[in-house]
Amino acid sequence: MELxxxxxxxxxxxxxxxxxxxxxxxxxxxxxxxxxxxxxxxxFLMIGAYAALTATQHGIPFVLAIPVAVxxxxxxxAAVEVLIIRRLYGRLFDTMLATxxxxxxxxxxxxxxxxxxxxGIGMPQFSVKIGNYSLAGYPLLMTGVAALAxxxxxxxxxxTVYGMKARAAIQMPEMARAIGIESYRVNTLTxxxxxxxxxxxxxxLLPIVxxxxxxxxxxxxxAFLTVVVAGPVTLTGxxxxxxxxxxxxxxxASFLTSVAGDAFFxxxxxxxLWLYPLGITANWRSxx
Amino acid sequence: xxxxxxxxxxxxxxxxxxxxxxxxxxxxxxxxLSEKLYQRAGLIFPILATGGAxxxxxxxxxxxxxxxxxxVIFGLLGLSLDLVWGRGGLLSLGQTAFYGLGxxxxxxxxxxxxxxxxxxxxxxxxxxxxxxAASAAxxxxxxxxxxxxxxxxxxxxxxxxxxxxSLTQSFKVTFGQAVVGGDNGLSNIPGVVLGFGQxxxxxxxVEVFVTVVIVSAAIYFLCxxxxxxxxxxxxxCIRIDPQxxxxxxxxxxxxxxxxxxxxxxxxxxxxxxxxxWANYLNPSVFSVQEALLVPIYVLVGGxxxxxxxxxxxxxxxxxxxxLGGGAVGGQTTLILGVVLILLVLFLKNGLVGAMGELWRxxxxxxxxxxxxxxxxxxxxxxxxxILVEAAERAGPAKRLAxxxxxxxxxxxxxxNKVTRTFEPGRPYSLIGPNGAGKxxxxxxxxxxxxxxxxxxxxxxSDATNAPIFERVHQGVGVKNQKPQVFGxxxxxxxxxxxxxxxxxxxxxALDVSRKILAMSGFERQAKVQASALxxxxxxxxxxxxxxxxxPRIVLLDEPAAGMTNEETRELSALVRTLxxxxxxxxxxxxxxxxxxxxxxxxxxxxGRVFAEGDIAxxxxxxxxxxxxxxxxxxx
Numbered sequence: 072m073e074l075x076x077x078x079x080x081x082x083x084x085x086x087x088x089x090x091x092x093x094x095x096x097x098x099x100x101x102x103x104x105x106x107x108x109x110x111x112x113x114x115f116l117m118i119g120a121y122a123a124l125t126a127t128q129h130g131i132p133f134v135l136a137i138p139v140a141v142x143x144x145x146x147x148x149a150a151v152e153v154l155i156i157r158r159l160y161g162r163l164f165d166t167m168l169a170t171x172x173x174x175x176x177x178x179x180x181x182x183x184x185x186x187x188x189x190x191g192i193g194m195p196q197f198s199v200k201i202g203n204y205s206l207a208g209y210p211l212l213m214t215g216v217a218a219l220a221x222x223x224x225x226x227x228x229x230x231t232v233y234g235m236k237a238r239a240a241i242q243m244p245e246m247a248r249a250i251g252i253e254s255y256r257v258n259t260l261t262x263x264x265x266x267x268x269x270x271x272x273x274x275x276l277l278p279i280v281x282x283x284x285x286x287x288x289x290x291x292x293x294a295f296l297t298v299v300v301a302g303p304v305t306l307t308g309x310x311x312x313x314x315x316x317x318x319x320x321x322x323x324a325s326f327l328t329s330v331a332g333d334a335f336f337x338x339x340x341x342x343x344l345w346l347y348p349l350g351i352t353a354n355w356r357s358x359x
Numbered sequence: 360x361x362x363x364x365x366x367x368x369x370x371x372x373x374x375x376x377x378x379x380x381x382x383x384x385x386x387x388x389x390x391x392l393s394e395k396l397y398q399r400a401g402l403i404f405p406i407l408a409t410g411g412a413x414x415x416x417x418x419x420x421x422x423x424x425x426x427x428x429x430x431v432i433f434g435l436l437g438l439s440l441d442l443v444w445g446r447g448g449l450l451s452l453g454q455t456a457f458y459g460l461g462x463x464x465x466x467x468x469x470x471x472x473x474x475x476x477x478x479x480x481x482x483x484x485x486x487x488x489x490x491x492a493a494s495a496a497x498x499x500x501x502x503x504x505x506x507x508x509x510x511x512x513x514x515x516x517x518x519x520x521x522x523x524x525s526l527t528q529s530f531k532v533t534f535g536q537a538v539v540g541g542d543n544g545l546s547n548i549p550g551v552v553l554g555f556g557q558x559x560x561x562x563x564x565v566e567v568f569v570t571v572v573i574v575s576a577a578i579y580f581l582c583x584x585x586x587x588x589x590x591x592x593x594x595x596c597i598r599i600d601p602q603x604x605x606x607x608x609x610x611x612x613x614x615x616x617x618x619x620x621x622x623x624x625x626x627x628x629x630x631x632x633x634x635x636w637a638n639y640l641n642p643s644v645f646s647v648q649e650a651l652l653v654p655i656y657v658l659v660g661g662x663x664x665x666x667x668x669x670x671x672x673x674x675x676x677x678x679x680x681x682l683g684g685g686a687v688g689g690q691t692t693l694i695l696g697v698v699l700i701l702l703v704l705f706l707k708n709g710l711v712g713a714m715g716e717l718w719r720x721x722x723x724x725x726x727x728x729x730x731x732x733x734x735x736x737x738x739x740x741x742x743x744x745i746l747v748e749a750a751e752r753a754g755p756a757k758r759l760a761x762x763x764x765x766x767x768x769x770x771x772x773x774x775n776k777v778t779r780t781f782e783p784g785r786p787y788s789l790i791g792p793n794g795a796g797k798x799x800x801x802x803x804x805x806x807x808x809x810x811x812x813x814x815x816x817x818x819x820s821d822a823t824n825a826p827i828f829e830r831v832h833q834g835v836g837v838k839n840q841k842p843q844v845f846g847x848x849x850x851x852x853x854x855x856x857x858x859x860x861x862x863x864x865x866x867x868a869l870d871v872s873r874k875i876l877a878m879s880g881f882e883r884q885a886k887v888q889a890s891a892l893x894x895x896x897x898x899x900x901x902x903x904x905x906x907x908x909x910p911r912i913v914l915l916d917e918p919a920a921g922m923t924n925e926e927t928r929e930l931s932a933l934v935r936t937l938x939x940x941x942x943x944x945x946x947x948x949x950x951x952x953x954x955x956x957x958x959x960x961x962x963x964x965x966g967r968v969f970a971e972g973d974i975a976x977x978x979x980x981x982x983x984x985x986x987x988x989x990x991x992x993x994x
Contacts, residue, residue, distance in 0.1 A: 108510065110517075158704055163510065164450045165703045168654055171452075172699030175651055179693035288647060292521045299514045330525055337522050341501050341515060348507040 079204045080322065085314075086210040087321030089217035090276060092313035095294040096220050096306075097268030102298050103305030104228075104237045104261045106163065107156060110170040112294060113287025114177035115266045119144045119273025120282035121185060133278075140274035141267045148266025152259045160244075160258075174287065181284035188283070209278055216275055220268065221310055227264075228306070237261050292333060293317065296340040302350015312351065316340065394722050400715070401583055405666050409576040416569050423680075425564035428571050428636055430669075430676035435575050435629040437656035437668025438582065439622040444654075445663030446586060447618045448598030449502075449509060453516030454626045454653050456523050457495050459644035461487030461627020463539065466548040466634035471535040479552045479561075483631040484574070491627015492620045499619035503612045520650050527642035544641025548634045571632060575669075578625060582665055585621075589865060592856055594618050596845050602807065603843040608831035608860040608908065648692050651699060658702045661709025670710050725849075726891035728883045735880040735899055735926050737933045742906075745874060746940040749909030753861075756783035756941045757818035757834050757911040759804060764813035766803050773799035775966030776813065781912070786938040786958035788974075789946045792987045796966040797946040798840050801914045805837045806830050817912065831860075836910025840917050840946075842897035844904070846890030850881050853889050853900055857907035868907075875903045894921035902933070912942045919949045931955040950974070950988070962987065
């Protein structure tokens with residue numbers, strides 16, 4: 072096999088892994104900092120995609136449509152936290168069920184508002200040539216976006232006052248309250264940030280994944296598996312898992328079909344969970 | 360982070376545990392009719408409901424019968440979730456996957472075989488159940504044998520459903536005369552045919568309804584019987600405290616795989632029945648919308664009640680029927696999503712649960728006797744009798760030995776190369792400051808912590824890598840620092856489930872439990888739920904459960920905590936008697952108690968053996984006084 076072909080496969084797998092990481096990181100933040108699995112994560116992604124799409128249809132440039140999508144999803148996320156999530160703290164499976172109901176309600180609302188088929192937006196046209204092969208540039212760009220997103224979350228959690236408070240609020244909620252951290256407000260913000268990251272993902276991936284009401288379901292399979300395989304050290308774990316599993320699934324999918332890629336992903340996940348029943352980072356000392 | 364199953368807030372059982380099983384018959388007090396009815400509610404009302412449904416079949420509109428048939432089938436699907444979630448404690452979002460798989464396999468077989476024999480159900484139902492069970496067993500084996508966390512298990516079951524959904528969209532294959540056409544689904548599934556031979560006709564809607572009701576009722580009563588017996592009790596124990604259940608010697612993974620497979624079989628059978636009812640299946644059985652309905656049925660009816668699943672399915676189905684919307688209307692999805700959110704937020708116990716709770720309030724409180732406990736009095740003769748009998752069954756006392764046992768958590772090393780042998784004869788006490796590694800050492804001995812290095816020997820056999828339940832089989836019995844009792848079960852049930860783990864015989868288990876019960880001063884509390892007991896009483900119950908195991912090696916972690924002086928003296932007598940027949944190791948901070956044991960004392964400090972000897976010698980040791988005992992009079 073030629074070197075340039077291998078490089079192409081490698082690069083496109085890396086960009087698939089990056090896309091997975093972008094789609095997963097909001098889920099990982101909410102799980103890592105609140106202990107909540109948001110089963111409506113995929114639908115927040117979908118809301119972000121539709122927000123960005125609607126914005127561009129109203130003449131806003133795509134680059135500016137992304138922050139619009141982030142703000143919209145953050146606002147909805149904050150409302151969901153106050154109305155639902157807050158009432159179910161400490162009840163992981165009830166939270167899952169409630170957000171599951173939310174996910175299906177959002178899906179149906181999207182069908183009612185936008186219909187089942189919507190036009191995509193054109194992919195920004197530029198490509199990269201490697202030897203005899205040329206790759207679309209935008210998906211490759213996602214590698215950088217994913218790295219920036221991970222860096223953003225890392226800095227947010229470790230270098231800001233909010234991050235300290237958020238980590239304190241999850242590790243010792245009562246103690247955090249006792250020393251004056253308003254853990255409710257911190258959690259609302261955390262959930263909003265998680266949803267905002269989902270909205271960001273939906274918007275930034277819009278040129279690659281067109282907005283449809285059911286797009287969330289397609290994304291969540293891998294995103295959920297990534298987070299549970301990652302385990303308690305969610306950020307580092309998710310980055311590792313996304314690169315490993317997302318890249319592997321992409322290689323599989325490029326030789327077989329995308330469904331085979333999904334099946335590969337599921338089986339490898341089951342295997343990894345067999346080896347690490349509580350996630351690959353369960354025994355790590357670092358907590359980020 | 361601790362994401363334990365116990366955290367889910369809606370696990371309150373509608374039927375309190377004391378109402379289950381044979382133990383309930385052991386009451387001396389005469390029960391009122393209402394109490395008797397209440398205890399048998401899970402049997403009597405479903406019988407009445409089945410009878411009512413069969414009677415109604417003679418006059419209801421055939422269309423209503425046709426629609427109601429689907430509610431019964433959905434109720435069966437809900438029952439399968441209630442078994443794994445309400446009783447087993449695992450929220451499975453994969454029940455529709457087994458339902459769909461069972462439906463496809465059963466229907467494919469029916470399409471091919473029915474033309475030869477006529478009858479359809481003899482093919483589709485067993486095939487659906489078998490395939491549902493097999494696929495659930497495969498997924499369950501991965502989840503439970505690996506001891507996956509509950510979150511991982513739930514997500515894996517959900518993604519399993521989603522994966523099947525995306526796989527079946529593009530799946531096109533032909534099995535004999537059955538064409539599985541991806542998105543187009545599987546059509547021409549024969550209806551319900553019961554007679555054999557060429558000329559037999561498919562049943563009409565009312566007869567189908569009757570058939571489905573009978574099959575579902577049979578399955579319900581089978582489940583009720585199973586879940587009211589010892590199997591169900593063990594499943595309850597696993598939900599309440601999996602670690603304690605394993606410490607009693609149960610291989611919980613086998614029970615978990617079994618209940619998961621049973622639920623898979625029921626879901627698969629329901630799917631096959633659905634195929635025969637609808638004559639058509641498509642990949643939407645694997646869809647999220649379909650999967651979402653199952654927990655809704657269970658929550659509406661009442662989690663853990665078994666019958667509640669049918670109540671929920673009828674309530675939801677009946678409501679949408681009378682509101683005029685079909686089960687698959689345009690806005691139904693939206694409404695169902697919102698309904699699920701509201702259910703989780705506001706309805707805790709479901710319809711059956713709420714009614715049971717109202718009814719229970721009219722009955723005398725079985726936990727009232729908790730305030731009326733008799734004194735604990737250890738009768739050495741009775742105890743000797745139990746221990747001698749235990750020695751006949753389980754063999755002589757065994758020694759416990761560790762060689763360079765080593766366990767670390769990150770930078771902390773609670774067990775640092777401890778080499779020690781414990782022999783039967785006189786009690787051993789482990790003392791030392793907080794954080795010395797006493798509890799960790801016991802946990803490493805019993806297998807709760809797996810050591811990084813060193814070895815553990817039970818009797819003559821190496822147990823270093825054995826799972827907890829195997830060590831218990833070899834004769835290790837443990838009471839952890841925090842009393843571990845099954846709060847929803849009664850005192851007598853707690854003891855008998857422990858005794859059953861050893862005897863494997865219900866009657867023998869009851870005999871042993873009653874002896875221990877009398878000794879612990881619990882005669883009047885036999886029917887009290889363990890959660891109603893005080894901390895000290897729970898300590899005694901936990902110790903009683905360990906005694907029921909007739910262990911050859913007994914490890915007690917702070918047994919005297921929460922006990923009165925009187926009780927501590929009894930405990931001392933108990934430990935000394937035990938030590939004559941078994942190997943006993945006690946971790947304690949109560950130095951007066953340790954002194955009365957007149958045994959061998961080991962001081963642990965920073966994970967290492969610091970000093971050894973009898974308590975008098977240690978009191979004279981300056982180093983021990985410095986790190987632990989101190990120099991004032993309270994020693």
